[in-house]
Amino acid sequence: xxxxxxxxxxxxxxxxxxxxxxxxxxxxxxxxxxxxxxxxxxxxxxxxxxxxxxxxxxxxxxxxxxxxxxxxxxxxxxxxxxxxxxxxxxxxxxxxxxxxxxxxxxxxxxxxxxxxxxxxxx
Numbered sequence: 001x002x003x004x005x006x007x008x009x010x011x012x013x014x015x016x017x018x019x020x021x022x023x024x025x026x027x028x029x030x031x032x033x034x035x036x037x038x039x040x041x042x043x044x045x046x047x048x049x050x051x052x053x054x055x056x057x058x059x060x061x062x063x064x065x066x067x068x069x070x071x072x073x074x075x076x077x078x079x080x081x082x083x084x085x086x087x088x089x090x091x092x093x094x095x096x097x098x099x100x101x102x103x104x105x106x107x108x109x110x111x112x113x114x115x116x117x118x119x120x121x122x
Contacts, residue, residue: 034051047059
């Protein structure tokens, strides 16, 4: 059992910054990878970034590398997505996710947050 609660979405202008947060809970939480997916209108869901609760390895999609950065706070069991230099093409619904394994092609993810809208205007 994993519960995910997202916050931090909103509307910003191109070039601005935003930080998404995903508060996670569950007795076996440490077993799971955490990640952020996004889905833009008319497009499929794509993995933006992923992280584990231990170690220093992370994954970032090429399209966001250098602008969007995943991080964690183990004491708060919270995962963040720091979004800098936002572009109009970053507009999407962003979903926090948890699974034993996360890959760019993952579709049948075990646990999802409710989704939060990020809108970037030019």
